[in-house]
Every structure is written in structure tokens, then in C-alpha cells.
Amino acid sequence: MKLPTLHKLLLLGLTSVLPLKTLNALELNLGTGEFIITQTVKPLFSHQITLPINTLSLSESHQRIGKGKLYYSFNLEYFDSDTLNKVTDFASKPLTSPIPFVGDSISDRVADYTQLPVPADYRMHGINFDLGLGYELLKDSKKHLGIGINTGLSLPFMEVHNMKNTANLLIELADRFDTEIKTYKLGTAAFAQYQIKPDLSVTLNTSFNLQTGQMDNNIIGSGIELSGTYFTLTSQLHYQPKQLKGFTANAGYTLNQWDYDGTTISTPIGGRKIPRVMETSYSNNNLFLGVGYHF
Numbered sequence: 001m002k003l004p005t006l007h008k009l010l011l012l013g014l015t016s017v018l019p020l021k022t023l024n025a026l027e028l029n030l031g032t033g034e035f036i037i038t039q040t041v042k043p044l045f046s047h048q049i050t051l052p053i054n055t056l057s058l059s060e061s062h063q064r065i066g067k068g069k070l071y072y073s074f075n076l077e078y079f080d081s082d083t084l085n086k087v088t089d090f091a092s093k094p095l096t097s098p099i100p101f102v103g104d105s106i107s108d109r110v111a112d113y114t115q116l117p118v119p120a121d122y123r124m125h126g127i128n129f130d131l132g133l134g135y136e137l138l139k140d141s142k143k144h145l146g147i148g149i150n151t152g153l154s155l156p157f158m159e160v161h162n163m164k165n166t167a168n169l170l171i172e173l174a175d176r177f178d179t180e181i182k183t184y185k186l187g188t189a190a191f192a193q194y195q196i197k198p199d200l201s202v203t204l205n206t207s208f209n210l211q212t213g214q215m216d217n218n219i220i221g222s223g224i225e226l227s228g229t230y231f232t233l234t235s236q237l238h239y240q241p242k243q244l245k246g247f248t249a250n251a252g253y254t255l256n257q258w259d260y261d262g263t264t265i266s267t268p269i270g271g272r273k274i275p276r277v278m279e280t281s282y283s284n285n286n287l288f289l290g291v292g293y294h295f
Helices: 006-015 165-169
Strands: 025-041 045-064 070-081 084-091 115-139 143-161 179-197 200-217 221-239 247-269 272-294
Touching: 025 115, 025 247, 045 115, 045 179, 045 200, 045 272, 070 179, 115 179, 115 200, 143 200, 179 221, 221 272
Parallel strands: none
Antiparallel strands: 025 045, 025 272, 045 070, 045 084, 070 115, 084 115, 115 143, 143 179, 179 200, 200 221, 221 247, 247 272
């Protein structure tokens, strides 16, 4: 997947959803953390890999619409990891080779099989966009509380390459083993804010969504339907002294979790297409610092 340049993505995400003239506050944050990948297709492969990751986000945590109680929020985030060498467990050849005069492999007949660790270079990058619309249930001089709905788009992309030839004992692997996911989400959201001091406040944005979409993989196929859940939580401090004249300093923590239901796929084992169940989940947690400006 070829990702457009970051500044074009940020501009596209805003202009396609919110007119620029309606934006009354913006925050730009830089973060660092971990991206955890868990994926299993038995007896094809399995891995749980943690990659250090960097994030860049443009967001609005809470902005009233007019003078009423409706508000909107959004977060457009780009994440990217370095390419790191990790190990994936592939099923070994003796249990996936056809048995003479029978045709089936041992792995078709028994549940137990051996594992073959194979080093590979991994990289994770992509885009995550959330857009919320809510209603304020409570608002006074120190506290805000609101509930609403959330929607958006997730585009995680995993690159795997430079696997040793031993991985070919199971399937005819290409030089790359890439997985591209595109999912849409819809669910409930909540917002809370507390004014600690006149120039210091803490906010909490969280959302739980159902998601649906597709996965493309250069080995097991394209257009594979996915469904599952998406959860996000962001806790943030805003420091806005009067002398900064509208500017704020931000610091916080973000957690994103994508859990996908088990999906039946056709795996190329021993020259045949054999149905197997794929299980996938991703999670991203990071600390961030940034600046904001309130118009």
C-alpha cells in the first residue's frame, strides 16, 4: 500500500469531513510507544510481535457546535515503526507433506504439530481516523461530561520480508508477506473534562465500536471479509497560561485496540487450498506531547 505524504493526509482528513472555517481549536501531537501484532493461522504460522512505534496526530478533543450542547471531536493519526527483525513460528515440513498413497498431510489428521522459528523483518504503519459527535450531559465551571457516537476508518499495513528459505517448507512464500487492512467503525463514545486549575485541565475521550472491512494478503488472498471490535482511550493534560494567548501545551496517553473475529481463509498448503481459521488482533499504546491553539 502506498501511503500519501503525511501533510496531504492531514489536509484530506479535515477538508473531507469538517469545513475548515468550523475548526475552533486544533492540537498537533507527537508520540512514541508500542504496536503489538497477534496473528495465527494454524498450522500455517503464528506470531505475537511488539514493535516500537512513532505517531503524529492532528486532533480536537472537544469542540461545541454553536451555543448548544452538541459537540464534535476528531483524531487523525499516522503511525509508523522502524523495520525490525523478529521471529515467526511456521509449521515444519514433516507435518504438512502429503502422505504417500493417502494424499492428506499429517496435519490434516492430527491436532499436534511442530513449530519452525523463522526470522523476518517487520514494519507496521498506517492511518487511524476517528470522528465523534456528542451531547453534553453536564457542564459547569469545572466539569464537562458528554456521550455520543463515533465513526471512522482504520488502515493498518504490515510488511514482512527477508524470511529465510526454511519458511518455504510449508508454502511457496514470496519475498514479501504483506497484510493490508481497511475497516470502518461505528459505536458509542464518551467525553469527560475536569478543570484542575484555571490554566490546567484533564480530559478523557473513549469509544467502543463495531468494525467491518476487508483484508488483502499477497499469499492467502484479497478481499477477505473482516469484522470485530475497536476500542480507543485518550487521557490528556492541557496547560494554557494566559501569557500564551490561546496556545496550549499537551501531554497524554493513547490506547487503540483492534480485535478481529476468526475468519476462514484458504491457505496454499502442499499445492492445495485448505480452509483454515485466521485470528488477528492489533493494539497500539503511546505517550505523546504536543501543542494546541484555541481560536
